[in-house]
Amino acid sequence: MADQSEVQYGTLDLMVLKTLDSLGPLHGYGIARRIEQVAQGSLALNQGTIYPALVRLETKGWISSDWGTSENNRRARFYAITRSGKKQLAAEAESWARTVAIVNRLLEDHS
Amino acid sequence: MTLRTIRWRLWGSLAKRNSDARLSEEIQTHLELLTAEHVANGLPPAEAQAAARRQFGGVDFAKERSRDERGFPFIASVLQDARFALRQLGRAPSFTITAILTLAAGIGGTTAIFSVLDLVAIRPLSYPNPDRLVVLEESLPNFGPFPVSAADTEFWRRESTSFNQISLIIPQLGNLTGEGEPERLQIGAATPGLLPMLGARPALGRLLLDEEDVPGRDRVVVLSDALWKRRFNADRSIVGRKISIDGNPYEVIGVLAPGFHAPNVKHLINIPVDEMVLDLWKPLALTPEDRRPVGGYSYVAVAQLKPGVSLPAAREELASVQSRLLQQVRGKGDLKTFVVPLQDQMASRSRGSLLLLLAAVSVVLLIACVNIANLQLARSVARVKEMTVREALGAGRSRIVRQLLVENLVLAFIGGIAALAVAFVALRLIVAIGPADVPRLDEVSLDGRLLGFATLVSLASGLLIGLVPAWRVGRADLQASLKGRGETDAHVSAARLRSMLVACEIGLSAACVIAGALLFQSFAALLQTHTGFVTDAVITTALNLAGPAYQDPQRRMALLDAVMDDVRALPSVRYVAVSTQLPLTGTGAMSATSVEGGTVPGMERPRADVRSVSPDYFRAIEVPLKTGRTFEAADRDRNVTVLSEELARQAWPAQDPIGRRLRFGVDPRATLYEVIGTVGDVRGTSLDQPLTPTAYVPFPQRSQAIFTLMVKTERDPSVLISRVGSIVRAHEPEVPLGPFRTMDDVVDLSVAPRRFQLQLVAVFASLTAVLSGLGVFGVMAYSVAQRRGEIGIRLALGIPPREILLRVLRDALQITAVGLAIAAPLAWLAGRFLRSFLYGVTPYDPLALTAAVAIIVVTALAAAAAPGFRASRVNPMVALRHE
DSSP: OOHHHHHHHHHHHHHHHHHHHHHOSEEHHHHHHHHHHHHTTSOOOOGGGHHHHHHHHHHHTSEEEEEEEOTTSOEEEEEEEOHHHHHHHHHHHHHHHHHHHHHHHHHHHHO | OOHHHHHHHHHHHHTHHHHHHHHHHHHHHHHHHHHHHHHHTTOOHHHHHHHHHHHHOOHHHHHHHHHHHHSOHHHHHHHHHHHHHHHHHHHSHHHHHHHHHHHHHHHHHHHHHHHHHIIIIISOOSSSSGGGEEEEEEEETTEEEEOEEHHHHHHHHHHOOSEEEEEEEEEEEEEEESSSSOEEEEEEEEOTTHHHHTTOOEEEEOOOOGGGOSTTTOOEEEEOHHHHHHHHTTOGGGTTOEEEETTEEEEEEEEEOTTOOOOOGGGGOSSOOOOOOOSEEEEOOOOTTTTOSSOOEEEEEEEEEOTTOOHHHHHHHHHHHHHHHHHHSSSOOSOEEEEEEHHHHHHTTTHHHHHHHHHHHHHHHHHHHHHHHHHHHHHHHHTHHHHHHHHHTTOOHHHHHHHHHHHHHHHHHHHHHHHHHHHHHHHHHHHHHOOTTSTTGGGOOOOHHHHHHHHHHHHHHHHHHHHHHHHHHHHSOHHHHHTTSHHHHHHHHHHHHHHHHHHHHHHHHHHHHHHHHHHHHHHHHHHHSOOSSOOTTEEEEEEEOOSGGGSSHHHHHHHHHHHHHHHHTSTTEEEEEEESSOTTSOOOEEEEEEETTOOSOGGGSOEEEEEEEOTTHHHHTTOOEEEEOOOOGGGGGSOEEEEEHHHHHHHSTTSOOTTOEEEESSOTTSOEEEEEEEEOOOOOSOTTSOOOOEEEEEGGGGOOSEEEEEEEESSOGGGGHHHHHHHHHHHOTTOOOOOEEEHHHHHHHHTHHHHHHHHHHHHHHHHHHHHHHHHHHHHHHHHHHHTHHHHHHHHHTTOOHHHHHHHHHHHHHHHHHHHHHHHHHHHHHHHHHHGGGOSSSOTTOHHHHHHHHHHHHHHHHHHHHHHHHHHHTOOHHHHHHHO
């Protein structure tokens, strides 16, 4: 049952890491907004799904979190990428690029 | 999972409440920010909130998923499954209670029997270096193994290099007097090194010293903890005191620590003898007579192998020592040595029987599990809808299967806990009524090992019960059942599976019932064995006239004559007699017989159980006279003997023995006894042992201090007990009065181990029959309920109700037939295993097989009758309307 969502999750993890890497510490809402912005409407993201991803990334030690204050003066949890998170991002970005390249070549061959 | 992840997750599980609050707050903030964004874009607040919620998705879903990431979702969901299972089980109380009780009985019984077997045969003995302790025995080509002789042991000690030490024990009886009520005690006269070798430690005083094994220095005793507490009220000042045994003073030098479990001497000897739980220990001080080179094979030898010496090596070495001994000393015949691990020796008599019981009780458990699996299967068909809905709601197939497994594991676990109570009670019962053949029962307790065993068995049972329904759900087409059509398919295939399971139950049960029937027949055959004597209206009691006052046999006889005269004068007494040993009470004083002028080598001469009896012995228990005559009063001082027919045949094949003479033992100077008559053979040792070749001599000729008084009366002899007792006391107040037993009791006692075995197997076999009957009932009742509509149509079409009933019965018979086919190979296996337990029947005895098959068939028919009748009384109108 999990095959499909597993891929999604993995992708989401990568997106979250990349977002935090390029924008610095953000809260959940900020991360979700950023991903939607970048996707320019081509990704229908249920914003709630980033919270499991955040917990998972924090558990793995790739991001850290701390309380801060949001734009509307509410207490919010701010997430930042850690050193091992950056390493992970680099590794995953590379393997992602490789995968994409392979799939592209395959598709070109057959079209 | 990395260590870090585990730590985080662990923290996550522990700090659950805290992180839940944090997550709620985060999500709340997130929603507010989203709402604010929509408001800023011009939406009215209410719509903005709705839009924010839409964009966020399910709040609970997000929380749930986050939680899964944090803790250990597998364990959490298994716990959830367990909670759900408890609710499900609580919703079906009658099923749950039945299942738990059946499991408790099955697991508890298995655990109890296993714990005894574990103690007897598996768990190392509670002595130091248990694997190096061995029992030494000797044997002859046509006899043995039997205990060893002192002279041989001394030779082994000098010549053999395999053993650290060889200790001898000889059990003796002694009268404790001067301490209140006189009591007959079991005394272990032992090589002083024995107790330390077995790890015994003194709680008070000291143990026996090596130099105390000489006559004159041997008047010292060490008390067992039990005797010390029972007879001496745990008096700590006992050490140094003198106690009187057989009228001789013995100094108490020590009391054993309570944790020491002395072996029951009975379990150390290969030949059937009486119970010998030792009350106290004294040094074995051998006299020159005890050391005679030939004869005196009555010492139990327990030895400790040297470290690193293997059993085969020790056997070989001792055999070569023995062959040197045989070259030096003539007249011993082909005397072989045996080296047997102590634990094997102790377990030898009961291991098989316990294995048999364990097998039987395991079958009960197995059938109980199959029954519950069957019920679960029926429930799972009824629960197809539930499963389908759960799957539609997103539960994975594996999750549903796991749910079913967990449900049954929970069931088995509760059953397992209840089983501990059952095992506890069962163990108590076994210890209380268990036959004396089982060693180490005094060490039985419910401990960690048994908890582990019970847990394993519960786990296995839970898996067994859960696998069948889970497997079925795992491959059922749940989608189809939502459409309504699949349900009948599920019913049909489940019904087939259930019939198959019930057939297996019947097969197992039939094998068990056959075993029970065979054992029952053996027991019946045993009781019908011609004992050679008549038990009616005879009461017996053992007497011990030891001690200095009776050293002189004349005085002993004088007292005995006076007692017998007084007892004879009691009303309704017909005969009074004494004998050194009663029939069926084990092997007596075995002795080689040397025919006058015979040429047979010493150790190959016929051996006789020599029993000293008074003239009325033969009349009291009606041992028939065959030729010649039995003893008369005038024979008391004459060297005459009466032989059993078997012994006469062996001593003088095809010749008339009357008037011929023989000696007991191989010493050519021993007294010659003239044969004056022959009597019928008697089962001297026990019912299942061959007839004992026996030589009877007049009691005064070879009187012993310990003997049995027998009184034959006109009517019920038990009324005489107190009067006989007071006559003995009137003549000699210091004599302990043993238990009074009728001859029927004596016969009864001799078959007690077999009866115990039979009773347990019978209980287990009937349980299997009842359980498989329940299985048949369940399947038939279910199928009748399913086919109500069809039956209604048949009835409406004019088929007589009787036909319907017969059809149900026929279906049940079909299942039974399959079951019996399964039983055939099982019964064959069981028969091979049972062979050694049977007496007077073969494992394929047609009567037992027929009876067992009849029991199984009748049980199945009886179980199917009620559903059958219900089917035949279906009201067609109601049934069809229901359809």
